[in-house]
Amino acid sequence: LAKTTQPISMxxxxxxxxxxxxxxxxxxxxxxxxxYQQFPSQGPRFxxxxxxxxxxxxxxxxxxPADRKSSTLSLPRVSLSDTAVYYCLVGDHSGNTPLVFGKxxxxxxxA
Amino acid sequence: DGGITQSPKYLFRxxxxxxxxxxxxxxNHDAMYWYRQDxxxxxxxxxxxxxxxxxxxxxxxxxxxxxxxKKESFPLTxxxxxxxxxAFYLCASSREGRTSGNRNYEQYFGPGTxxxxx
Numbered sequence: 001l002a003k004t005t006q007p008i009s010m011x012x013x014x015x016x017x018x019x020x021x022x023x024x025x026x027x028x029x030x031x032x033x034x035x036y037q038q039f040p041s042q043g044p045r046f047x048x049x050x051x052x053x054x055x056x057x058x059x060x061x062x063x064x065p066a067d068r069k070s071s072t073l074s075l076p077r078v079s080l081s082d083t084a085v086y087y088c089l090v091g092d093h094s095g096n097t098p099l100v101f102g103k104x105x106x107x108x109x110x111a
Numbered sequence: 112d113g114g115i116t117q118s119p120k121y122l123f124r125x126x127x128x129x130x131x132x133x134x135x136x137x138x139n140h141d142a143m144y145w146y147r148q149d150x151x152x153x154x155x156x157x158x159x160x161x162x163x164x165x166x167x168x169x170x171x172x173x174x175x176x177x178x179x180x181k182k183e184s185f186p187l188t189x190x191x192x193x194x195x196x197x198a199f200y201l202c203a204s205s206r207e208g209r210t211s212g213n214r215n216y217e218q219y220f221g222p223g224t225x226x227x228x229x
Contacts, residue, residue, distance in 0.1 A: 034217065043201045043220025044154070087153065099218070101146070101154035 004088045009106040018075045020105050022088030025069050030092040033064060033071045038085045038104070047086075048073070075107075083109045114138065117202050117221035124196075124228050132187045132224045134202035143185035144203040144218065147171060154201060160185055189226065196228045 005023040012018045024033070032051050036044035048055055050062040050071070061074040075082055087104040115136040124130045134143065142161050146154040156169030160179040174193025179185050185204075189196045203218040 043223055046217040103153040
């Protein structure tokens with residue numbers, strides 16, 4: 001399984017754009033990149049998934065360079081309610097090797 | 112409402128007792144998973160099941176047991192052999208464990224059960 005590395009924590013003020021970068025140097029050809037969000041005492045929630053280039057949905061954007069060795073989750077104009085832990089996962093979802101959740105990035109949004 | 116439920120939300124047990132955590136889903140998902148989360152840590156996989164009557168050990172299966180007799184249900188038993196059972200337990204399901212073209216199947220998580228053993 002491709003190992004991921006992401007910052008332990010980040011702080012941001014309300015209204016700012018937040019970019020969280022994840023490194024996955026050993027990503028395989030069949031691997032997708034998926035990001036989850038977790039609030040305290042709740043289960044993680046799927047945010048976005050991509051394979052290459054850029055993916056955007058109503059919540060976030062995911063930027064993946066051509067070599068796919070890293071990815072950046074971009075949260076536009078964060079609010080206090082975006083304070084959470086964000087996990088970057090890499091895997092082929094084949095079911096043979098379930099995805100691994102690391103420690104994630106703890107984002108704190110400050111008023 | 113479709114979803115995945117876990118009960119109870121909080122559970123207290125005495126050391127040496129087995130306890131079973133419930134996980135039910137009505138999403139018609141084939142795959143189900145159990146994770147454990149300790150304070151300030153990420154999720155660690157205990158067991159997973161890709162299909163009824165089949166399951167595999169995850170990274171920390173020792174001291175736990177599961178069954179998958181029905182598609183909708185994947186109960187987890189925390190046995191007395193588990194040395195540090197106090198934790199937040201999360202159940203998840205996904206449509207299936209296979210890719211299909213450019214699609215990948217996300218995991219849907221339940222609300223979790225916080226188990227305290229004293």
